[in-house]
Amino acid sequence: MTDTARILVFIDNLAGALHKVQHELLTLARSLGEPVAAVGGVPDEALLAELGSHGVATVYRPAADLEDSLVAPKAAFLANAVRAAAPSAVLLENGFGGKEIAARLGIKLSSGVITDAVAVAPDLSVTKSVFAGAYTVVAKVTTGTPVITVKPNTIEAAAAGTGGVPQVVEVDPGDPGPAARIIERSPKPATGRPELSEARVVVAGGRGVDGDFGPIEELADALGGAVGASRAATDAGWIEHSAQVGQTGTTVSPQLYISAGISGAIQQKAGMQTAQVIVAVNKDPDSPVFEIADFGIVGDLFKVLPQAAEEIRKRKG
Amino acid sequence: MDDAATLNIVVLVKYVPDTQFDRQLDSGTYTTDRSESILSELDEYAVEAALQLIEARGGAKAGNKVIALTMGPAPAVNAVKKALQLGATEGVHLVDDALAGSDAAGTSLALAAAIRRLGPVDLVIAGMSSTDGETSLVPAQLAERLGLPQVTFAASLQVEDSTVTARRDGERQAETVQAQLPALVSVTDQINEPRYPNFKGIIAAKKKKITELALADLGLEPAQVGAAGAWTAVLSAEPRPARSQGIIITDEGDAGIKLVDFLASRKLL
Numbered sequence: 374m375t376d377t378a379r380i381l382v383f384i385d386n387l388a389g390a391l392h393k394v395q396h397e398l399l400t401l402a403r404s405l406g407e408p409v410a411a412v413g414g415v416p417d418e419a420l421l422a423e424l425g426s427h428g429v430a431t432v433y434r435p436a437a438d439l440e441d442s443l444v445a446p447k448a449a450f451l452a453n454a455v456r457a458a459a460p461s462a463v464l465l466e467n468g469f470g471g472k473e474i475a476a477r478l479g480i481k482l483s484s485g486v487i488t489d490a491v492a493v494a495p496d497l498s499v500t501k502s503v504f505a506g507a508y509t510v511v512a513k514v515t516t517g518t519p520v521i522t523v524k525p526n527t528i529e530a531a532a533a534g535t536g537g538v539p540q541v542v543e544v545d546p547g548d549p550g551p552a553a554r555i556i557e558r559s560p561k562p563a564t565g566r567p568e569l570s571e572a573r574v575v576v577a578g579g580r581g582v583d584g585d586f587g588p589i590e591e592l593a594d595a596l597g598g599a600v601g602a603s604r605a606a607t608d609a610g611w612i613e614h615s616a617q618v619g620q621t622g623t624t625v626s627p628q629l630y631i632s633a634g635i636s637g638a639i640q641q642k643a644g645m646q647t648a649q650v651i652v653a654v655n656k657d658p659d660s661p662v663f664e665i666a667d668f669g670i671v672g673d674l675f676k677v678l679p680q681a682a683e684e685i686r687k688r689k690g
Numbered sequence: 691m692d693d694a695a696t697l698n699i700v701v702l703v704k705y706v707p708d709t710q711f712d713r714q715l716d717s718g719t720y721t722t723d724r725s726e727s728i729l730s731e732l733d734e735y736a737v738e739a740a741l742q743l744i745e746a747r748g749g750a751k752a753g754n755k756v757i758a759l760t761m762g763p764a765p766a767v768n769a770v771k772k773a774l775q776l777g778a779t780e781g782v783h784l785v786d787d788a789l790a791g792s793d794a795a796g797t798s799l800a801l802a803a804a805i806r807r808l809g810p811v812d813l814v815i816a817g818m819s820s821t822d823g824e825t826s827l828v829p830a831q832l833a834e835r836l837g838l839p840q841v842t843f844a845a846s847l848q849v850e851d852s853t854v855t856a857r858r859d860g861e862r863q864a865e866t867v868q869a870q871l872p873a874l875v876s877v878t879d880q881i882n883e884p885r886y887p888n889f890k891g892i893i894a895a896k897k898k899k900i901t902e903l904a905l906a907d908l909g910l911e912p913a914q915v916g917a918a919g920a921w922t923a924v925l926s927a928e929p930r931p932a933r934s935q936g937i938i939i940t941d942e943g944d945a946g947i948k949l950v951d952f953l954a955s956r957k958l959l
Contacts (some may be wrong), residue, residue, distance in 0.1 A: 432782040443867065444830065445839065469826070469860075476830030479795060484828055485921030486794065488758055498925060509928050516795075516921035551868035553839040553878065556855075560863045568862070574958070596959075614845075614880055615859055621732065621818070621879045629958045646933065650956055652949065658940070668952045672941025680946025687958065 375678075378406035381433075381460035383451055385470065387412060389419025396530035398464045398523055399427035401493060403533060406461060410539070411454035412583050413439050413447050421538055428533035433457055434544035443555065444470060448477035449547035455482060455518060457544045459516060462497050467522040468570060475520045484517025491527040491647075502647055523573040545561070561615075567599050568668055569616065574598030574629045575645070577618050580605045581634020581655060581674055586612050588678035595682040595689075601625065603635045619644035624676025633674040654678065695850065696753040699740045700805055701778065702816040702829075703760045705769040706730040707833035729772040732817035734884035738878045739847055740815050741777045741885075750779045757782060757808060761789060761800055767900065774895035775887035781900040782808070788905055791917030798831035801917050803908035805836060813854065814874040818843055829876045843881040 380402035383472045384395055391399075402408035410424050411433040424432055433454040439446040451474060455463060463478065465471040472488050479486035492500040498513045499521055514520070569575065578589040586600065593600045601618040604612070618625055622644060630648035637653070637660055643653070646665060653666035654674045663669040670677055720945075728897035737758065744754035756774035760766050761784035783803050792800065803809055814836070816829045833840035842866075844856035851869045857864060859880070887895075905912060913919055937952075939945060953959050 443842075448834070469771035471866070472826050473830040473840065473842060476794070476827040477834040477922070479827075480831050480834040483921070488827065502930065503927075507930055509930050511925045511927075513923055513925055514921060515923045517758055528736075550837050551839045551870060551875070552868050552871075553830070553841045555865050556868045557866035558863050559865075573858070629953070643863075650958060651933070652952070654945075654949075658938075664935055665937055667956075668949065669936065669938040670941055670945045670949060671938065672945050677945045677949065678943055680944075681949045682844075682946075684947050684950040685953075687953070688959065 374457060378461040379409050379458055380406045381455060381458050381463045382408060382410050383463065383465045383474065384410050384412045385447070385466065387414045387420065388417045389423050391420070391423050393530065394466050394525045397525065397528040398466065399429065400530045401523060402464055402529045403428050405493060405495060409433070409458050411451055411461065423537050425536035426532045429539050430536070430537045431458070432541050432542055433544050437546050439546055440549065440554070443553045444473040444477060445552035446546065446549035448474045448481060448550040448645065450544070451478050451479040453544045453547045457542065460518065462519040462521060465522045467524045469523050472638040475522050479520050482517050482610050484520050485514035486520040487512050487514060487618060488522045490521050490523045493521060493523070524626055526573065526628065532544070566593060569599045569601055569618070569623045569625060572599035572625070572627055575601045575618065575625050575627045576633065577601030577603065577630045577635060578606055579603035579635030580679045582606060582611065584609070584611050588675055591682045592631065592678045595685040632662055633678060635662055636660045637665070691909040693805070695747065697744055697747060697773065697812050698755045698810060699743065699813045699815060700757045700759050700808065701740045701773060702736065702814065703733045703735050703758050703769040703773050704730045705762055717868070729769045730814045730817060732879060735877050735879055735881055735883060736815045736817045737773045737776050737778060737896045738882045738884040741868070742882065743849055755779045760784065761797060761874055764844050767931065771895060772887070774898045776885060777891060780898055781785050782903060783900055783902050786905040788912035790915045791920060792924045793920040794827035794831055795921045796915040796919045797798065798828050798835055800908065800910060801832050801845065802835035803910055804903055807908060816874070816876045818876050818878045829874055833874040836871055838874045840874045841867050841869050844875055844877045847875060847877060847881060896898040
């Protein structure tokens with residue numbers, strides 16, 4: 374690969390500030406070649422300035438507004454942006470939306486798609502985990518322009534700090550075909566906490582919290598982390614379903630995962646065993662979660678968690 | 691839709707390794723070892739969603755269909771049989787040696803061809819992901835190949851006239867999403883409580899038709915699918931080193947402080 378290889382990053386919003394994951398994608402793109410970006414509408418000045426600070430010299434946008442619908446119009450536009458930019462790879466976020474756009478883009482371009490990347494090498498081979506972290510696989514796209522969705526928290530984001538304002542290039546938005554539309558949105562009340570899938574720290578509670586997520590939330594807030602839950606806790610209705618970590622919920626790979634009152638059945642471990650450091654608090658010394666914990670406490674979470682939260686607040690002053 | 695009053699639904703079902711046990715990749719081919727396999731738990735919600743939709747319209751007697759479609763080697767037919775026991779009206783098993791090693795692109799190509807062969811379909815319903823590959827690519831790629839709108843991760847589902855409406859529960863917002871039929875829908879584990887097969891259902895399933903299809907029936911060439919037709923390749927696969935057990939302490943009144951000491955020692959504060 375030469376230095377001039379372009380890496381196209383799809384940025385799924387129109388206004389600054391960029392999300393943490395988008396900073397990570399742009400940093401990765403810069404490590405692989407010359408970063409360029411595609412945005413699904415008219416970018417505001419703040420967004421352009423931020424993209425410029427990552428060394429993005431060219432931003433592709435649709436010549437007409439995209440419909441307010443789900444993935445199909447974004448995939449149609451992005452396919453045309455790829456045709457215009459002729460990049461050596463396309464990077465997207467690894468959330469549901471990013472994966473679905475990547476999936477459709479792959480068919481439109483007859484290009485292979487690899488999801489859940491934790492690293493992308495200069496030869497564009499991709500490292501990922503499968504079976505919920507049980508295996509590490511290196512895979513490569515063998516046909517077309519590699520389309521890769523990258524997991525959060527796998528790259529240390531850094532701005533280049535050298536760029537100017539990028540040039541904006543309009544491309545044909547393309548024909549999305551029949552698409553699903555969003556007819557109603559109800560934003561969730563802001564918790565002030567980071568999103569579960571992107572959080573650096575996750576504190577999760579299970580059956581052992583017995584309906585009271587207070588100590589989980591208190592420790593999460595002391596650490597600036599997100600709140601997660603086992604399926605037992607969400608099924609019991611103690612916390613909303615979107616907090617669920619595991620095979621049927623959100624998969625997380627934070628730097629720190631604190632599990633409290635969760636036994637650690639395989640499906641729960643599945644969602645978190647790629648965390649860098651795992652801490653477990655459980656009353657039962659035989660809980661399977663202790664087998665994978667870097668630091669385990671056999672004890673009562675209602676005593677241990679508030680004490681830890683208090684100590685953290687004290688040390689942080 | 692051929693008739694506004696009845697529904698033709700295809701449900702995608704997959705035979706996957708049981709997540710209760712350790713799962714293996716075969717060395718050499720890096721394909722999934724399926725020796726301890728079951729109907730993917732997440733597909734049971736898709737089957738249930740389809741059954742509820744047709745039951746609200748008079749069921750199979752009124753001409754509604756739920757066709758359980760799977761692709762895979764001979765034992766994969768067990769996923770179809772389970773769906774038939776639950777109440778699916780017929781089954782289709784796409785089986786061909788050349789399909790082994792298919793990636794999402796090849797899988798979606800073969801499934802799209804099979805669905806086209808079934809005639810007019812109103813809805814294709816899938817689970818939220820497989821519990822083995824976990825890439826979630828196949829439903830979106832299938833929708834793209836069939837030219838269908840996709841409504842994914844539905845936590846509720848309604849079909850009225852020729853419109854499907856679903857609620858999705860995201861981290862930032864809840865959304866109501868709508869598409870015209872025909873459409874592809876994937877459903878989460880929040881949508882319903884899947885039924886268990888009863889004795890009557892198990893007996894009735896033995897009489898239901900399961901059609902076996904090979905690549906030649908679909909007009910596809912072996913080179914388009916399987917490892918030969920894949921657009922991605924696995925170069926290496928290593929079992930992740932088992933996480934070793936770390937320090938385990940029993941709370942003696944100061945475990946919260948010790949926890950913070952540990953976090954500080956790992957520079958996590």
